[in-house]
Amino acid sequence: MSGRLVIVGLGPGADDLRCPRASAALAAATDLVGYGPYLARVPVRTGQCRHGSDNREEADRARFAIELAATGRAVAVVSAGDAGVFGMAAAVFEVIEQGDPRWRALDVVVHPGVSAVLAAAARLGAPFGNDFCVLSLSDNLKPWGLVLERLEAAARVGLALALYNPLSKARPWQLGEALERLRAVLPGAVPVAFARAISRPDEQVAITTLAEARTEQADMRTLVVVGTAETRVIARPGREPWIYTPRSVGRRPA
Amino acid sequence: MSGRLVIVGLGPGADDLRCPRASAALAAATDLVGYGPYLARVPVRTGQCRHGSDNREEADRARFAIELAATGRAVAVVSAGDAGVFGMAAAVFEVIEQGDPRWRALDVVVHPGVSAVLAAAARLGAPFGNDFCVLSLSDNLKPWGLVLERLEAAARVGLALALYNPLSKARPWQLGEALERLRAVLPGAVPVAFARAISRPDEQVAITTLAEARTEQADMRTLVVVGTAETRVIARPGREPWIYTPRSVGRRPA
Numbered sequence: 001m002s003g004r005l006v007i008v009g010l011g012p013g014a015d016d017l018r019c020p021r022a023s024a025a026l027a028a029a030t031d032l033v034g035y036g037p038y039l040a041r042v043p044v045r046t047g048q049c050r051h052g053s054d055n056r057e058e059a060d061r062a063r064f065a066i067e068l069a070a071t072g073r074a075v076a077v078v079s080a081g082d083a084g085v086f087g088m089a090a091a092v093f094e095v096i097e098q099g100d101p102r103w104r105a106l107d108v109v110v111h112p113g114v115s116a117v118l119a120a121a122a123r124l125g126a127p128f129g130n131d132f133c134v135l136s137l138s139d140n141l142k143p144w145g146l147v148l149e150r151l152e153a154a155a156r157v158g159l160a161l162a163l164y165n166p167l168s169k170a171r172p173w174q175l176g177e178a179l180e181r182l183r184a185v186l187p188g189a190v191p192v193a194f195a196r197a198i199s200r201p202d203e204q205v206a207i208t209t210l211a212e213a214r215t216e217q218a219d220m221r222t223l224v225v226v227g228t229a230e231t232r233v234i235a236r237p238g239r240e241p242w243i244y245t246p247r248s249v250g251r252r253p254a
Numbered sequence: 255m256s257g258r259l260v261i262v263g264l265g266p267g268a269d270d271l272r273c274p275r276a277s278a279a280l281a282a283a284t285d286l287v288g289y290g291p292y293l294a295r296v297p298v299r300t301g302q303c304r305h306g307s308d309n310r311e312e313a314d315r316a317r318f319a320i321e322l323a324a325t326g327r328a329v330a331v332v333s334a335g336d337a338g339v340f341g342m343a344a345a346v347f348e349v350i351e352q353g354d355p356r357w358r359a360l361d362v363v364v365h366p367g368v369s370a371v372l373a374a375a376a377r378l379g380a381p382f383g384n385d386f387c388v389l390s391l392s393d394n395l396k397p398w399g400l401v402l403e404r405l406e407a408a409a410r411v412g413l414a415l416a417l418y419n420p421l422s423k424a425r426p427w428q429l430g431e432a433l434e435r436l437r438a439v440l441p442g443a444v445p446v447a448f449a450r451a452i453s454r455p456d457e458q459v460a461i462t463t464l465a466e467a468r469t470e471q472a473d474m475r476t477l478v479v480v481g482t483a484e485t486r487v488i489a490r491p492g493r494e495p496w497i498y499t500p501r502s503v504g505r506r507p508a
Contacts, residue, residue, distance in 0.1 A: 009372075016275035019368060024270065058501075082368075084375040086501075090383025093498035097488050104490045110376035112266075112368045114273060114336075121338040122263075122364035129344025130396075131404055133387045133413065142384075142503035150385055150411045157407040158400070159387065234351050236358045244347035247312075247340075249396035 003069035003106050007089045009082040009113020010041055013200035017119065022111045026076050033065040034078035034088070042078060058091040066095055069106055082115035086136050086164050117162040120195035120223045123205060125234070125242035127193065127225050130249060131159050137174050138165040144174065148181050155185045160231065160245055163224040167215065175224070176215040182226060186210055191227040191243050194218050207233070207241060257323035257360050261343045263336040263367020264295055268453035271373065276365045280330050287319040288332035288342070296332060312345040320349055323360055336369035340390050340418050371416040374449035374477045377459060379488070379496035381447065381479050384503065385413050391428050391478075392419040398428065402435050409439045414485065414499055417478040421469065429478070430469045436480060440464055445481040445497050448472050461487070461495060 006025045011017040026032065026042050036052035051068075053061050062077070069075040079087030089110050096103045121128045133154040139147055154161060161182075166175040182190075188211030196204040196219065206217050210226065218224055227245060234242040260279045265271040280286065280296050290306035305322075307315050316331070323329040333341030343364050350357045375382045387408040393401055408415060415436075420429040436444075442465030450458040450473065460471050464480065472478055481499060488496040 009376075011273070012366075014275070016278065017273050017366065019265070019271050019273060021268070021270040082372045082376075084372060084380045084382050086383075089376070089380035090498050090501050093380050093383075093486075093488060093496055094500055096496075097486060097498075104488065108496070110380065112271065112372040112376040114366045114368060115372060118263075118336045118338060118366040118369060118372075122336075122343070122366040126338045126343035126347050126364065128338050128388070129340075129347075131387070131389045133385070133408070134382070135385045141501050146412070146503060150413065153407045153411045154387070154413075157404045159404065159408075232347075232351060234347060234358065242347055242350075242362070244344050244351075246348055247344050247395050249400060 002072050004074045005065060005069040005077065005092070005106055005108045007077045007079065007083045007092055007108070007110045009079055009087065009111060009115070010038060011114045012081055012116050012119035012198050017114050017199055019111065019113060022113055025111050028074060029076035030074045031068055032076050032078060033061060033068070038078050038080050058088065059095060062088065062091040062095040063099070066092065066099065066103055066106070070103060082113045083110055084112065085115045085117065085134065116164070116198065116223045119198040120162070120225060123195060123198050124193050124225060126244035127227055127231060128160055128162070129245045129247055130228070130230070132162060133159040134162045134164070136164045137167070137178055138171065139174060148178070151178055151181055152185055155182055158228045158230070158249065160228050161226040163226065165220070166218040166222055166224045168220045175218055179210065179213055183210055187229055190229060191231045191233050193225040193243060194222050195225060196222040205240070207243065256326050258328045259319060259323040259331065259346070259360055259362045261331045261333065261337045261346055261362070261364045263333050263341065263365060263369070264292060265368045266335055266370055266373035266453045267451065271368050271453055273365065273367060276367055279365050282328060283330035284328045285322055286330050286332060287315060287322070292332050292334050312342065313349060316342060316345040316349040317353070320346065320353065320357055320360070324357060336367045337364055338366065339369045339371065339388065370418070370452065370477045373452040374416070374479060377449060377452050378447050378479060380498035381481055381485060382414055382416070383499045383501055384482070384484070386416060387413040388416045388418070390418045391432055392425065393428060402432070405432055405435055406439055409436055412482045412484070412503065414482050415480040417480065419474070420472040420476055420478045422474045429472055433464065433467055437464055441483055444483060445485045445487050447479040447497060448476050449479060450476040459494070461497065
């Protein structure tokens, strides 16, 4: 099979946070496949086909892209942020593993991008300056009990948390229950940040504490950052504070 | 204070995996501060001062950069990968918090980059397609017992692991003990990958299992990826396999 499939992370939103390798791969493709609003971030090129789809059809979209590549096209599948972090990369490999064995001969390459977790962290300071954990709060693909178990285990050993998919219209209560579980394990003073659409024109940041954090501060485009008992907030007169987690654990940083 | 300090992630190595925003920030600086080999990755510009230092002096380097910015210079501090993931960002905020209160008025901005964990994941397939954890195995700044506790807690709840700083000349035994602890918790068949210097000319990748993984496969430039009991290896005739972790937990992906 001569087809080529690249899986490309577009970065968090701003054009200058997209890697040149990703931009070059997008420009070289004959076909672009992805969720409509993400495709809209890619510059239009004459002669290039765009195949937009609904966000919920990840496996169908992956299968479509693979079948198109198998016909000899040069296909780029786009994800926001990094395709490997709750993006299209795993969906594509799932479909390949279970599909036509000849698909394994396809040239499939993943190009990394700046994920939402890294963009949010940079915007806030350095909340992930020590060990951390990246979790999706969605229970569409795993049991809710497991989500809570992971949250609690990570918080108990002092890992900072990046929470993807905190809520949606179909999942309105999960974030509240997650925060409640974390409050049972962590001090109320632990810094929490709601980082929405970072580097996009409608970017919003809210900084609070675990005790004060409310579900209403998040929507489906928000990454929720939960610090640790060691995470610090540096107050700044008249300006937004910086949040960081010291590199050392169990002692004041030197 | 009128000085400006940008903390810039250079990406994993290849020039085309560096964000344009990072490149622009580097070009606009009057002074570059960083570990010598990282500075060497930045294009030379006439009139721009370079202040290289040894890798172990992070706090000293941060203080030097802040003091320079406080004199009114436009300083860029460089980190490999993303500055917020075991890079210079936390070190800079630590020094600011404990230093001259006037430093809080400085214009400090972190520019994100593609971290080693994302570059390694993309190179391998999608090992972090589900929840995952990013840990440093170095016990220079935290007790070794805590490192083991975090490893075990994360593995027990099914998080994939990205292990930074697996070993160095001064820390030759930590990785072995970490693998031993993981073998007590996870099946021996769990995929493990050693991803060294990804996107650099001397890139190396080795794919094995937890049962077979050996300390000698890593050096200080290696990121060690440990999958979960659900992580899959897609064999490919005559080519390196792909590794991915399905988006669903507890069922075969649809």
